[in-house]
Amino acid sequence: MSPLDPAEPLLRLLGRVPYEPTYAAMRAFTDARTPDTPDELWLCEHDPVYTQGIAGKPEHVFAPEGVPIVQTNRGGQVTYHGPGQVVAYPLIDLKRLGPQGIYVKEYVYRIEEAVIRTLADLGVTGHRVLSAPGIYVRLDDPFAHGALRGPADPRDPFRGLGKISALGIKIANHRTYHGVALNVAMDLSPYQRINPCGYAGLQTVDLATLGVHADLGDVAARLGTHLTRLLSP
Known part of the structure; x- marks a missing residue:
């Protein structure tokens, strides 16, 4: 957070942390915040x-094979978090983003x-898939710049694609929590x-699978920078 720009979300680097206390902390932060509470962005x-x-x-x-399952109040269904994945939790007041604020879709x-x-x-090159939040890559050529023209098989909208980033959010009184995960170099077997x-059958990938060997901290910093720019008033 720049001292010259107090409206920019305060960035907190949490490191490797267990999920449940982090979930509890962001709920508590959101419940306790006031119209004057600065926005924050947690990376972990x-x-x-x-x-x-x-x-x-x-x-x-x-x-599950011993991996704990935690029920949450975010949107969406099941996903996995684990080492080698960057998770970002924007704790944002949407009313601050523009003269009228912004809506969930934006x-x-x-x-x-x-x-x-x-x-x-x-x-x-990351891609969106209609009605399936998150970001996907082409498995045959993840570096191609062309836009998706539609599913290769209308019966299988994910054919030829791998999911590299999952998104699940919660908004209470225009205030956000939960967030987005980006797979960097994980054990993908879970x-x-x-x-x-x-x-069913959706393939999940990470940057390492694609042949991109990136430092987790560097990826986290890049994601934090882009989120800050896009979620600042």
Whole structure:
């Protein structure tokens, strides 16, 4: 946070932290904040955990193998957090973003845009898929710049794609918490024991899978910079 720009979210680097205390802390922060509370952006890495959104169905976790499952109040269904993944939690008052504030759709767009810009810094092209929040890459050529023209197979909108970033948010009285995860260099096997985001067979990838060997701290810094720029008044 620049001392010359107090409206910029305060960046907090939490390091590797367990999920449940972090979830409790961001809920407490959001419940306690006032119209004058500065916005914050938390960046961290979590110990292994499956988290279920409010729409989460137990059958989408079919072999947890000792990884804890935490029920949350964010949107969406099940995802996995673990070492080698950058997680960003924007704690933002949406009323501050523009003369009339912004709505949920615009907020999601800005978070996804921050991920797309972070990937672009590393030479990877990220894509949105209609009605499936998060960011995806082409498995055959993740560095191609062309836009997606539609699914290769309308019966399978994810054919040829891998998910590299999952998004799940909660907004209470225009104030946000939860956030977005970007896979850098992970053990991806826990994703094979769930239906990621509720989609059976959805392939999950990380930067290392794509041949991009990036430092976790560098990726976190890039994502933090882009989120700060896009979520500042």
